[in-house]
Amino acid sequence: MRGVQRIERPSGLAPSRRRFLVAGAAAGGGLLLGLSLPGLGGRADAAEAAAFAPDAFIRVGRDGRVGFVVPQxxxxQGIYTALSMLIAEELEVPLAAVAVEHAPANDALYANPLLGFQVTGGSTSLRAFWEPLRRAGAAARTMLVAAAAEAWGIDPAACRAEAGAVIDDSGGRRLAYGELAERAARQPVPGAVRLKDPKDFTLIGTPAKRLDTPAKVTGSAVFGIDVRRPGMKIATVAACPVFGGMLKAVDEGPALAVRGVRQVVKLSDAVAVVADHMGAAKKGLEALRIAWDEGANAGFSTADLVRDLEVAAGGTGVSGDQAGDVEAALKGAARTHEAVYRMPFLAHAAMEPINCTVELRGDRCDVWLGTQVATRARAAAAEAAGLPPERVTIHNHLLGGGFGRRLEVDSVTQAVRIARQVVGPVKVVWTREEDIRHDLYRPCYYDRLSAGLDEAGAPVAFRHRVVGSSIVARWIPALFKDGFDFDAVDGAAGPPYGFPNLLVDYVRQEPPAGLATTWWRGVGVTHNAFVVEGFLDELAHLAGADPVAYRRALLDGQPRARGVLDLAAEKAGWGVAVAAGRGRGVSLLSGFGSHMAQVAEVSLAGDGSLRIERVVCAVDCGRVVNPDTVRAQVEGGIIFGLTAALYGEITLERGRVVQGNFDSYRMLRIDETPAIEVHVVQSDEAPGGLGEPGTCGIAPAVVNAVFAATGKRLRKLPIDSSELSAS
Structure with a gap:
């Protein structure tokens, strides 16, 4: 029987009870509905509701507009719109009537039900809030209907909600929500509500325009980097170029001579130049003469890292998934096959570089930024400022890209340390070079695989050893038990394929101190999809089987996975011959509650240069809330994943990160982007996640297509064109 550690997010992260609602009168009149995540029952009057402020809440104002404090x-990724659609659907209001705002930092009120604290990540937003927010909207609707029935002296069953109003079906009377809000606040909170039947949905499942688009088009949207405060100074920083190194000495004079520079702030591991504007701060930083204590890592390189991983691969692993007896099955197999796969460090390189604005005033600290973890950011700021968390206010903003980087709070700690030496508010902005060279990277992985095949070429044994650093051990240490990292093997453990004998284990191997790793758009699955799907393609080739047919034969009892595989193959014209110099490759992914298959078609020029011509993707993500967002998420994920597959690599020389800007850490360009087709399966299952699957599945589809075109098997990313030209 397979182990229980087969990659469901650990239940210990989730609250013990379901969450529900409190209600009361809003300031200025209206109905407040608070979405209380730990779980509340019974009824709540106005005083009780006020005591829970600021809850995650729905506010129905006298003007009929619905204010929605979004917990994510x-x-x-379009989540403000998708979550608002859930509220609007059940509340029976037009989407345009919903006004969203960021939630404050509060784990008790805004915890992600799947993860147990206030966090946006893991493709969980819709999965976590699909039911709670619909129930919140349905409860609000029920109370508004009850208020109207009370006003008219009739049975609520004779009333219905529609387009922001309650209608008396028998008499044709109509009361707008704004007219009912105060009366509704005095209604008992329903202990149970009836959700709409999906066949009656009018908004969910339709292509809705995103609520955040107009402000982004006009430039009025506020990201963390846009924050302005009266009297604010701008600072930019330089940390020791060798990871783990410290500041030895600095000559401030050249920087202070730059017009607009106000001061130089020295930290133990970095220097900041504070100025009137970014231009002056950057010039001042460049003018500084800094001496660094480079420490023990000054000679460390990528070659050293790979050597350490290779040695660790020969150690003892911790089992993450096991079925049958792999060793016996390998010994009895008609044929065995082994391979080693490698993946590099990756930076996040979000379009908005790291930034954080801090204002310290006596016993108060205000922080403005864009973060995926508001309560963690508050805790980090409080510790750095020497204040209790209740004295710190996080002002969260739109994020110009997260990808896991803004799950980290290192920049918050640094900004507060700088602000403690500056009078007035200061915005700390990292240059692009600082952002890339002092990122927390996606781990570098080394995977060793072996398989046994029977006489017909079917796999009778599948063994996969994952070697790499543990993000969980650093980020959620309570869940790192007995040397096992559940995320490191995600996408390898619990596969959709029916291997009769399976062993997936993990060996932890950390880089030297000072070089931390973190989440990167689906870390475990992003890495393991490439490894498993590449190796499975190798087995299909050894068996002389078609890659799609080979996978399909292993998917008994997996109708959703088989469905997307069949759909992607059909839409891509799988089986129809391609022109010379071209090849098609396939990958299958089951993760984040979704299933996805991708077919990539590639071409190679005579010099070995590779072009991705076309990507066909089939996705079953359960119930679709906004089909436009589904397609956009998949398309964006594929482009992000292609960038990593073709160019993504952080390398080390003399303890330093070599790459520094988009010239050396390249992005996929518009003329390199393939035609992308996304085919969505209509499903009645609960929604799955989509922020990461598109990224995870593209690299294996591409390298499998390269093999189909050239016979060259690629087991390491990024793709090395020199290997292709040699083929």
Whole structure:
């Protein structure tokens, strides 16, 4: 029987009870509905509601507009719109009537039900709030209907809600929500509500225009980097170029001579130049003469890292998934096959570089930024400022890209340390070079695989050893038990394929101190999808089987996975011959509550240069809330994943990160972007996640297509064109 550690997010992260509602009168009149995540029952009067402020809440104002404090953050994934659609659907209001605002930092009120604290990540936003927010909207609707029935002296069953109003079906009377709000606040909170039947949905499942688009088009949207405070100074920083190194000495004179520079702030591991504007701060930083204590890592390189991983791969692993007896099955197999796969460090390189604005005033600290973890940011700021958390206010903003980087709070700690030496508010902005060279990277992985095949070429044993650093051990240490990192093997453990004998284990191997790793748009699945799908393609080739047919034969009892595989193959014209110099490759992914298959078609020029011509993707993400967002998420994920597959690599020389800007850490360009088709399966299942699957599945589809075109098997990313030209 397979182990229980087969990659469901650990239950210990989730609250013990379901969450529900409190209600009361809003300031200025109206109905407040608070979405209380730990769980509340019974009824609540106005005093009780006020005591829970600022809850995650729905506010129905006298003007009929619905204010929605969104528990998740918007970083380009369209979640403000999708979550608002859930509220609007059940509340029976037009989407345009919903006004969203960022939630304050509060784990007790805004915890992600799947993860147990206030966090946006793991493709969980819709999965976590699909039911709670619909129930919140349905409860609000029920109370408004009850208020109207009370006003008219009739049975609520004779009333219905529609377009922001309650209508008396028998008499044709109509009361707008704004007219009912105060009366509704005095209604008992329903202990149970009836959600709409999906066949009656009028908004969910339709292509809705995103609520955040107009402000982004006009430039009025405020990201963390846009924050302005009266009297604010701008600072930019330089940390020791060798990871783990410290500041030895600095000559401030050249920087202070730059017009607009106000001061130089020295930290133990970095220097900041504070100025009237970014231009002066940057010039001042460049003018500084800094001496660094480079420490023990000054000679460390990528070659050293790979050597350490290779040695660790020969150690003892911790099991993450096991079925049958792999060793016995390998010994009895008609044929065995082994391979080693490698993946590099990756930076996040979000379009908005790291920034954080801090204002310290006596016993108060205000922080303005864009973060995926508001309560963690508050805790970090409080510790750095020497204040209790209740004295710190986080002002969260739109994120110009997160990808996991803004799950970290290192920049918050640094900004507060700088602000403690500056009079008045200061905005700390990292240059692009600082952003890339002092990122927390996606781990570098080294994977060793072996398989046994029977006489017909079917796999009778599948063994996969994952070697790399543990993000969980640093980020959630309570869940790192007995040397096992559940995320490191995610996408390898619990596969959709029916391997009769399976062993997936993990060996932890950390880089030297000072070089931390973190989440990167689906860390475990992003890495393991490439490894498993590449190796499975190798087995299909050894068996002389078609790659799609080979996978399909292993998917008994997996109708959703088989469905997307069949759909992607059909839409891509799988089986129809391609022109010379071209090849098609396939990958299958089951993760984040979704299923996705991708077919990539590539071409190679005579010099070995590779072009991705076309990507066909089939996705079953359960119930679709906004089909436009589904397609956009998949398309964006594929482009992000292609960038990593073709160019993404952080390398080390003499303890330093070599890459520094988009010239050396390249992005996929518009003329390199393939035609992308996304085919969505209509499903009645609960929604799955989509922020990461598109990124995870593209690299294996591409390298499998390269093999189909050239016979060259690629087991390391990024793709090395020199290997292709040699083929």
């Amino acid at each position: 953050v918007e970083m380009g």
